[in-house]
Amino acid sequence: MTNLQISPPAPVQTALDTLCNAGYEAYIVGGCVRDALRGAAPHDWDCTTNAKPDEICACFRDFHVIETGLQHGTVTVVIEHMPIEITTYRIDGVYADHRRPDTVTFTDSLTDDLARRDFTVNAMAYHPDRGLIDPYHGADDLHANIIRCVGSPRDRFDEDGLRILRAMRFASVLDFTIEKGTANAVHAQKTLLHHISAERIDTELTKLLCGIGAERVLTDFADVLFTVLPELEPMHGFDQCNPHHDYDVYAHTLKTVAACPPEPVLRWAALLHDSGKPHTFTTDEHGGHFYGHAVVSKEIAGRALKAMKCDRRRYDRVLLLVDQHDLVMNGTEKQLKRIVRKLGDEAAEQLLLLHKADVTAQAAC
Known part of the structure; x- marks a missing residue:
């Protein structure tokens, strides 16, 4: 090389x-x-x-x-x-x-x-x-698919807390592994992200979400994600108690992210689409249910995206997709035409892609 x-x-x-x-x-x-x-x-x-x-x-x-x-x-x-x-x-x-x-x-x-x-x-x-x-x-690490800090990871992150998210972003986009010492410092110093502007965090997190390794990175570094988006932490480890779901809410969410095309609106919608589930959980003899979770998810998504200070277009479209994601799809031409009339061509296509990813992520193959 x-x-x-x-x-x-x-x-x-x-x-x-x-x-x-x-x-x-x-x-x-x-x-x-x-x-x-x-x-x-x-x-x-x-x-x-x-x-x-x-x-x-x-x-x-x-x-x-x-x-x-x-x-x-x-x-x-x-x-x-x-x-x-x-x-x-x-x-x-x-x-x-x-x-x-x-x-x-x-x-x-x-x-x-x-x-x-x-x-x-x-x-x-x-x-x-x-x-x-x-x-x-660096060429050796590039060949080995490794993200490693130059010198002391703690010193590098203390200098610029955004490097914590940059390490995760590079690991996701390049599908690399974060070296152990660097990874330990990522976990240990995650609160440095509180010193970083929302706009800079949004930029890095959006790139991370659109990376090929997003599911793996956000599984391994969930605590870092929850540091910047605490609204998502209740999903972590939340058992859905439902025969149609093999994964907890957070694991299902990340699999939905990975199943969506790598486009910011879709990946953000996937990340936030079930954020309301832990707040709407009920059980009966048939198992767990989340009635009305899309409405609560939309509220949580709105707060999260406002905190990230994302652009208005992404904000509006993500909230629309989160609000509509639980729509029962029967696949008929009549229903598809109705969705297109209601949402417009682009939003309708995005909703169908999100729905497909959501269904794909429910059960282990």
């Missing part, structure tokens, strides 16, 4: 060449290296250099330069309509707010810069002529 050649897009190569021709070091770094080594197309291409911010600006005086975050050493250069973020090698100071460093110190050491990054798979740098720079063995 370490011998794999990475070919940056022409604008990125121009950025590297411009800095190197001016006498500076320059590398692509972080997620773009990780994705390229996996054979996936990077979404963004970031660069790192020993050039200071004013020196970066001087190198690119013939290009459009955006002073994104000069205090943290970050400049965005637009080359052929592609924005490229270029950051000076730096060492981060104390993270008093568990979100961002109070101070940064610029350094000439690439290794020191990579040491401040969250996970080993994100702490690699590459230059087409110099090859891969990987002091923390």
Whole structure:
């Protein structure tokens, strides 16, 4: 894997060449290296250099330069309509707010810069002529499908509590395993998420939910999910006492999530669709029942999504799907037309997909 050649897009190569021709070091770094080594197309291409911010600006005086975050050493250069973020090698100071460093110190050491990054798979740098720079063995972890913090997991999470959810998100999206020491710190330091804004949590949790490993990750780290969405904790271990359900409410919920297409509205609706069950449970000689649980689930979903400060479109659509998910489906053309008339084409299709996933997740095959 370490011998794999990475070919940056022409604008990125121009950025590297411009800095190197001016006498500076320059590398692509972080997620773009990780994705390229996996054979996936990077979404963004970031660069790192020993050039200071004013020196970066001087190198690119013939290009459009955006002073994104000069205090943290970050400049965005637009080359052929592609924005490229270029950051000076730096060492981060104390993270008093568990979100961002109070101070940064610029350094000439690439290794020191990579040491401040969250996970080993994100702490690699590459230059087409110099090859891969990987002091923390990220390529080995990438090959082994492992998410591991750079250095001390407790220190990395104490610096930025969002990294707790990022570890889970990468494990879900990449279908990786979180290394034991890192996993232990995720559980131990989950309350650091209370320092993180709802918007940042929503972004990471949405990506996590849409990952291939969402069911596994949210099973293993249920306590972390309940830290940010306490409304869901009553589902955990709640026996449905019903011959049609092989799983407790939480396990069924995660299987429904996994059975839905990986689209944010559907995955959020699946996560919240049965949240009202523990609050509506009754029993009789036929077993457990949850009469009216969709109405209560809708109320809980509304509170949860408001707390996450999600966008209005997702909020409205998820609540609609949760409210309607328990509709008895007979599969007739007449009923399908009625649902389409009531909800519209897109919402009707989403409801049918959610219903199919819900039924699929009821019993073990």
